[in-house]
Amino acid sequence: MAMEAVDNSITLCQSCDLVIRKRALPTGVRAICPRCHTPLYDTPYCSINGMLALCLTAIFFFAPANLFPVLELEFLGSMRTTTVIEGALSVYHQGYWLVGIAVLTSAVIAPGLLLLSILMQILIIKYGLNSPSLRTAFKHALKIQGVLTQLTMLEIFVISFLVAAFNLADFATVSFGFGTFCFTMLFIMTLFLMREYDLEHMWSYLDER
Amino acid sequence: MSDKQSTVLGKDIGLTSCPTCHKVTCAKSTHCSRCDAPLTVRDYSSVQKSWALLITATILLIPANVYPISTLTNQGRVTQDTIFSGIAHLVKTDMIPIAIILFVASILVPILKIVGLTIYLSAISFKLPISKKRLMTGFHIIEWIGRWSMLDLFVISLTVAVVNMGQLLDAKPAPAATAFALVILLTQLAAKVIDTRLLWDRLEAKDDSSTNA
Numbered sequence: 001m002a003m004e005a006v007d008n009s010i011t012l013c014q015s016c017d018l019v020i021r022k023r024a025l026p027t028g029v030r031a032i033c034p035r036c037h038t039p040l041y042d043t044p045y046c047s048i049n050g051m052l053a054l055c056l057t058a059i060f061f062f063a064p065a066n067l068f069p070v071l072e073l074e075f076l077g078s079m080r081t082t083t084v085i086e087g088a089l090s091v092y093h094q095g096y097w098l099v100g101i102a103v104l105t106s107a108v109i110a111p112g113l114l115l116l117s118i119l120m121q122i123l124i125i126k127y128g129l130n131s132p133s134l135r136t137a138f139k140h141a142l143k144i145q146g147v148l149t150q151l152t153m154l155e156i157f158v159i160s161f162l163v164a165a166f167n168l169a170d171f172a173t174v175s176f177g178f179g180t181f182c183f184t185m186l187f188i189m190t191l192f193l194m195r196e197y198d199l200e201h202m203w204s205y206l207d208e209r
Numbered sequence: 210m211s212d213k214q215s216t217v218l219g220k221d222i223g224l225t226s227c228p229t230c231h232k233v234t235c236a237k238s239t240h241c242s243r244c245d246a247p248l249t250v251r252d253y254s255s256v257q258k259s260w261a262l263l264i265t266a267t268i269l270l271i272p273a274n275v276y277p278i279s280t281l282t283n284q285g286r287v288t289q290d291t292i293f294s295g296i297a298h299l300v301k302t303d304m305i306p307i308a309i310i311l312f313v314a315s316i317l318v319p320i321l322k323i324v325g326l327t328i329y330l331s332a333i334s335f336k337l338p339i340s341k342k343r344l345m346t347g348f349h350i351i352e353w354i355g356r357w358s359m360l361d362l363f364v365i366s367l368t369v370a371v372v373n374m375g376q377l378l379d380a381k382p383a384p385a386a387t388a389f390a391l392v393i394l395l396t397q398l399a400a401k402v403i404d405t406r407l408l409w410d411r412l413e414a415k416d417d418s419s420t421n422a
């Protein structure tokens with residue numbers, strides 16, 4: 001398909017289609033659509049090595065966050081614990097499979113895939129942008145990035161530990177497990193990682209060669 | 210914003226932006242040159258799709274609130290809680306901050322989302338004279354807060370897994386949990402499918418005339 005010359009100095013607002021002339025911005029400043037106030041673009045600082053460090057740290061916390069108990073309940077001398085995955089599976093086995101899948105997706109599967117996908121993107125940028133098959137993999141990862149980010153709900157899960165513990169304090173003695181610490185660390189690392197990450201900027205790596 | 214911004218739209222000059230990667234491309238091409246996603250200048254069917262999802266979600270909001278969302282057995286006594294009675298119970302036991310968090314996430318956010326999306330879609334479908342800027346701000350807020358409704362489902366899944374000691378103390382989910390999960394899913398999708406450019410095309414400029422002075 002013949003690519004007609006498209007002026008690279010303009011952009012279109014995603015929300016209202018207004019034509020906007022791009023200008024260089026100082027760091028930390030975000031261009032906003034004058035018509036509908038949707039954020040348009042900014043100058044990301046997006047350091048690839050910084051992202052790599054954050055991404056690896058988050059991956060390091062991922063397994064213990066999901067394998068160690070997050071809540072411990074003591075009732076009449078007996079002790080029950082649960083991990084995030086056991087929580088999802090127990091509602092699933094009670095017949096509430098939609099709830100189980102929703103919990104599993106937003107707390108375990110989507111965050112895991114998101115971290116792996118970002119790690120792959122970083123490695124391709126660093127070492128593999130010249131290979132056509134890796135470029136295709138990079139493209140596919142960027143395409144699903146938006147969905148994975150939306151499905152990742154670590155912050156909500158961290159709050160839900162607190163709510164569940166306070167809820168149960170009425171009946172029994174509740175304490176947090178080692179998993180809660182790892183899960184909170186996973187959340188914080190992912191939060192900082194997603195601050196560094198800029199999808200527009202990632203797409204632009206495909207234009208450069 | 211100080212320089213003179215004329216309202217030239219992408220479709221006026223034969224350009225469109227890719228919904229996936231935001232690259233500006235010639236409107237005649239059918240697929241994005243960078244990411245191969247299909248391109249549309251405007252997606253008119255998105256309004257109907259969004260209405261359908263929103264109406265289904267509104268209907269499901271009724272069972273989600275009327276039926277119990279969890280069942281608790283405490284020393285042989287079985288109590289069932291709806292979303293609302295669960296929160297009322299927290300208020301009675303003086304756990305006001307937790308009650309407020311759950312009230313916002315499970316009752317306020319879903320209702321605000323449905324009301325907000327209804328206003329938004331009505332403004333497109335019936336050309337209501339509402340400030341577009343205000344609608345767009347509301348829309349961005351809805352997109353952001355919508356996911357917080359998941360909180361109650363997370364709490365239920367943790368509770369069910371940890372409270373499981375037969376007749377003495379046992380917690381189980383109840384039918385409203387599935388209805389509530391569907392409400393969250395459908396409202397998120399309803400917000401996601403709308404082509405927001407339609408709102409800006411269809412409404413008259415006079416609704417925002419005060420801000421253009």
Ligand SMILES: [Zn+2]
Nearest residue numbers: 013016033036
């Ligand atoms: Zn705009």
Ligand SMILES: [Zn+2]
Nearest residue numbers: 227230241244
């Ligand atoms: Zn594209």
